[in-house]
Amino acid sequence: MEMLTHALSANALLTAFAIVGLVMWLSNAISKHLLFGRVHGSAIAIVIGLAAAFAAGLWTGGTKGVVDIPVFAGIGLLGGAMLRDFAIVATAFEVDVVQARKAGAIGALALALGTILPFIVGSLAAVAFGYTDAVSITTIGAGAVTYIVGPVTGAALGASSAVMALSIATGVFKAVLVMIGTPVVAKLIGLDNPRSAMVFGGLMGTVSGVSGGLAATDRRLVPYGALTATFHTGLGCLVAPSILYLVVRAIVGG
Amino acid sequence: MTISGVALLAICTLLGTFLGDLLGSLLGVKANVGGVGIAMLLLIAARLWMARRGLMTPGLKFGVEFWGALYIPIVVAMAAQQNVLVAARSGPLVLIAGVAAVLLCFATVAVISRLGKKGETMDEIEAQAQARAQGDAPSPGKHAV
Numbered sequence: 001m002e003m004l005t006h007a008l009s010a011n012a013l014l015t016a017f018a019i020v021g022l023v024m025w026l027s028n029a030i031s032k033h034l035l036f037g038r039v040h041g042s043a044i045a046i047v048i049g050l051a052a053a054f055a056a057g058l059w060t061g062g063t064k065g066v067v068d069i070p071v072f073a074g075i076g077l078l079g080g081a082m083l084r085d086f087a088i089v090a091t092a093f094e095v096d097v098v099q100a101r102k103a104g105a106i107g108a109l110a111l112a113l114g115t116i117l118p119f120i121v122g123s124l125a126a127v128a129f130g131y132t133d134a135v136s137i138t139t140i141g142a143g144a145v146t147y148i149v150g151p152v153t154g155a156a157l158g159a160s161s162a163v164m165a166l167s168i169a170t171g172v173f174k175a176v177l178v179m180i181g182t183p184v185v186a187k188l189i190g191l192d193n194p195r196s197a198m199v200f201g202g203l204m205g206t207v208s209g210v211s212g213g214l215a216a217t218d219r220r221l222v223p224y225g226a227l228t229a230t231f232h233t234g235l236g237c238l239v240a241p242s243i244l245y246l247v248v249r250a251i252v253g254g
Numbered sequence: 255m256t257i258s259g260v261a262l263l264a265i266c267t268l269l270g271t272f273l274g275d276l277l278g279s280l281l282g283v284k285a286n287v288g289g290v291g292i293a294m295l296l297l298i299a300a301r302l303w304m305a306r307r308g309l310m311t312p313g314l315k316f317g318v319e320f321w322g323a324l325y326i327p328i329v330v331a332m333a334a335q336q337n338v339l340v341a342a343r344s345g346p347l348v349l350i351a352g353v354a355a356v357l358l359c360f361a362t363v364a365v366i367s368r369l370g371k372k373g374e375t376m377d378e379i380e381a382q383a384q385a386r387a388q389g390d391a392p393s394p395g396k397h398a399v
Contacts, residue, residue: 021327024330042329045330049330050334053336064337065334065338076335078331085267085290085293087321087324089266090263090320093315093318117362118358121351122351125350140347144355156278161336164337166348168332168333169338188364191363195367196367199367200363203359204356235291237291
């Protein structure tokens, strides 16, 4: 047993690859066989990750989720800021500029609204729950944009880990809602053509929420929604820690 | 070469982070301002520039796309190291902010997609593509998209 723990700890990043891989595989199996594709596998995996962090927090009393357990230290490296930013930047490679131009002004409008509206909602909720400092309000507001924009903003502004967790939880909850809710409201909001799919991607933002929700609605709409959604995260990461933060700071002061 | 793709991605990310820090200090915000977003724009620009010059090799593409494909697992690892305990104790905030943001965005999608002319539905586009494909001489392995 001790030898096994040593092998796992000495190869921390490899352990992390193996564990996350198993979690992804399990999540996809649950998505396919138990939920019949209603909830995207990646959403389930993220919920499992959050649940594991919750359980680890109870068990260790630490603040860094499963990373506080030595065997899982590699998860800290895999999900740390360095590789996270590296992977997000890599997704920009899939953006097709010609296709993106087709969405034109209406796609840009959707992107702008999709960043600002959730940010306002998230910020107001943060204020309603007693947060008064600009960094926390901005970080939670950014979390309502997507669960990537939230932690990127929080990390840039130096938010506390608790606020970061709230921010991510908001973004993940939103992504899960989008995945489950999209097939239900698809007809109602006219989601049956590439143009509205691009508007949808720009407004809802979360790539896993959009791709999961569209996959459950009409598989063929996925690339169009994902296209604007990939811009959404970049835009959010650009404006949330800068312009939006400055606006919030100007309003609440400090 | 695969490593050239990984290197390109690394250079864009590092440069974006540096520019983000620079922008932050210029704005007087002690933070990285949009470093990731800038890096994404750099990568898109690099891709277009290289594609035009025929420098885009399959190896290079693979080096970048591999990391893009790892994006979801990395987010899962990120989720697993958060201070969820504290977030869960202030649960209602997450519920209210999440539900309100999603409902507002759904409503906005409905409004915006009704602006201007209605787009062709996926069914119509596929029907047209099929009609075109039938007009052409059938070529094996060519997708009707």
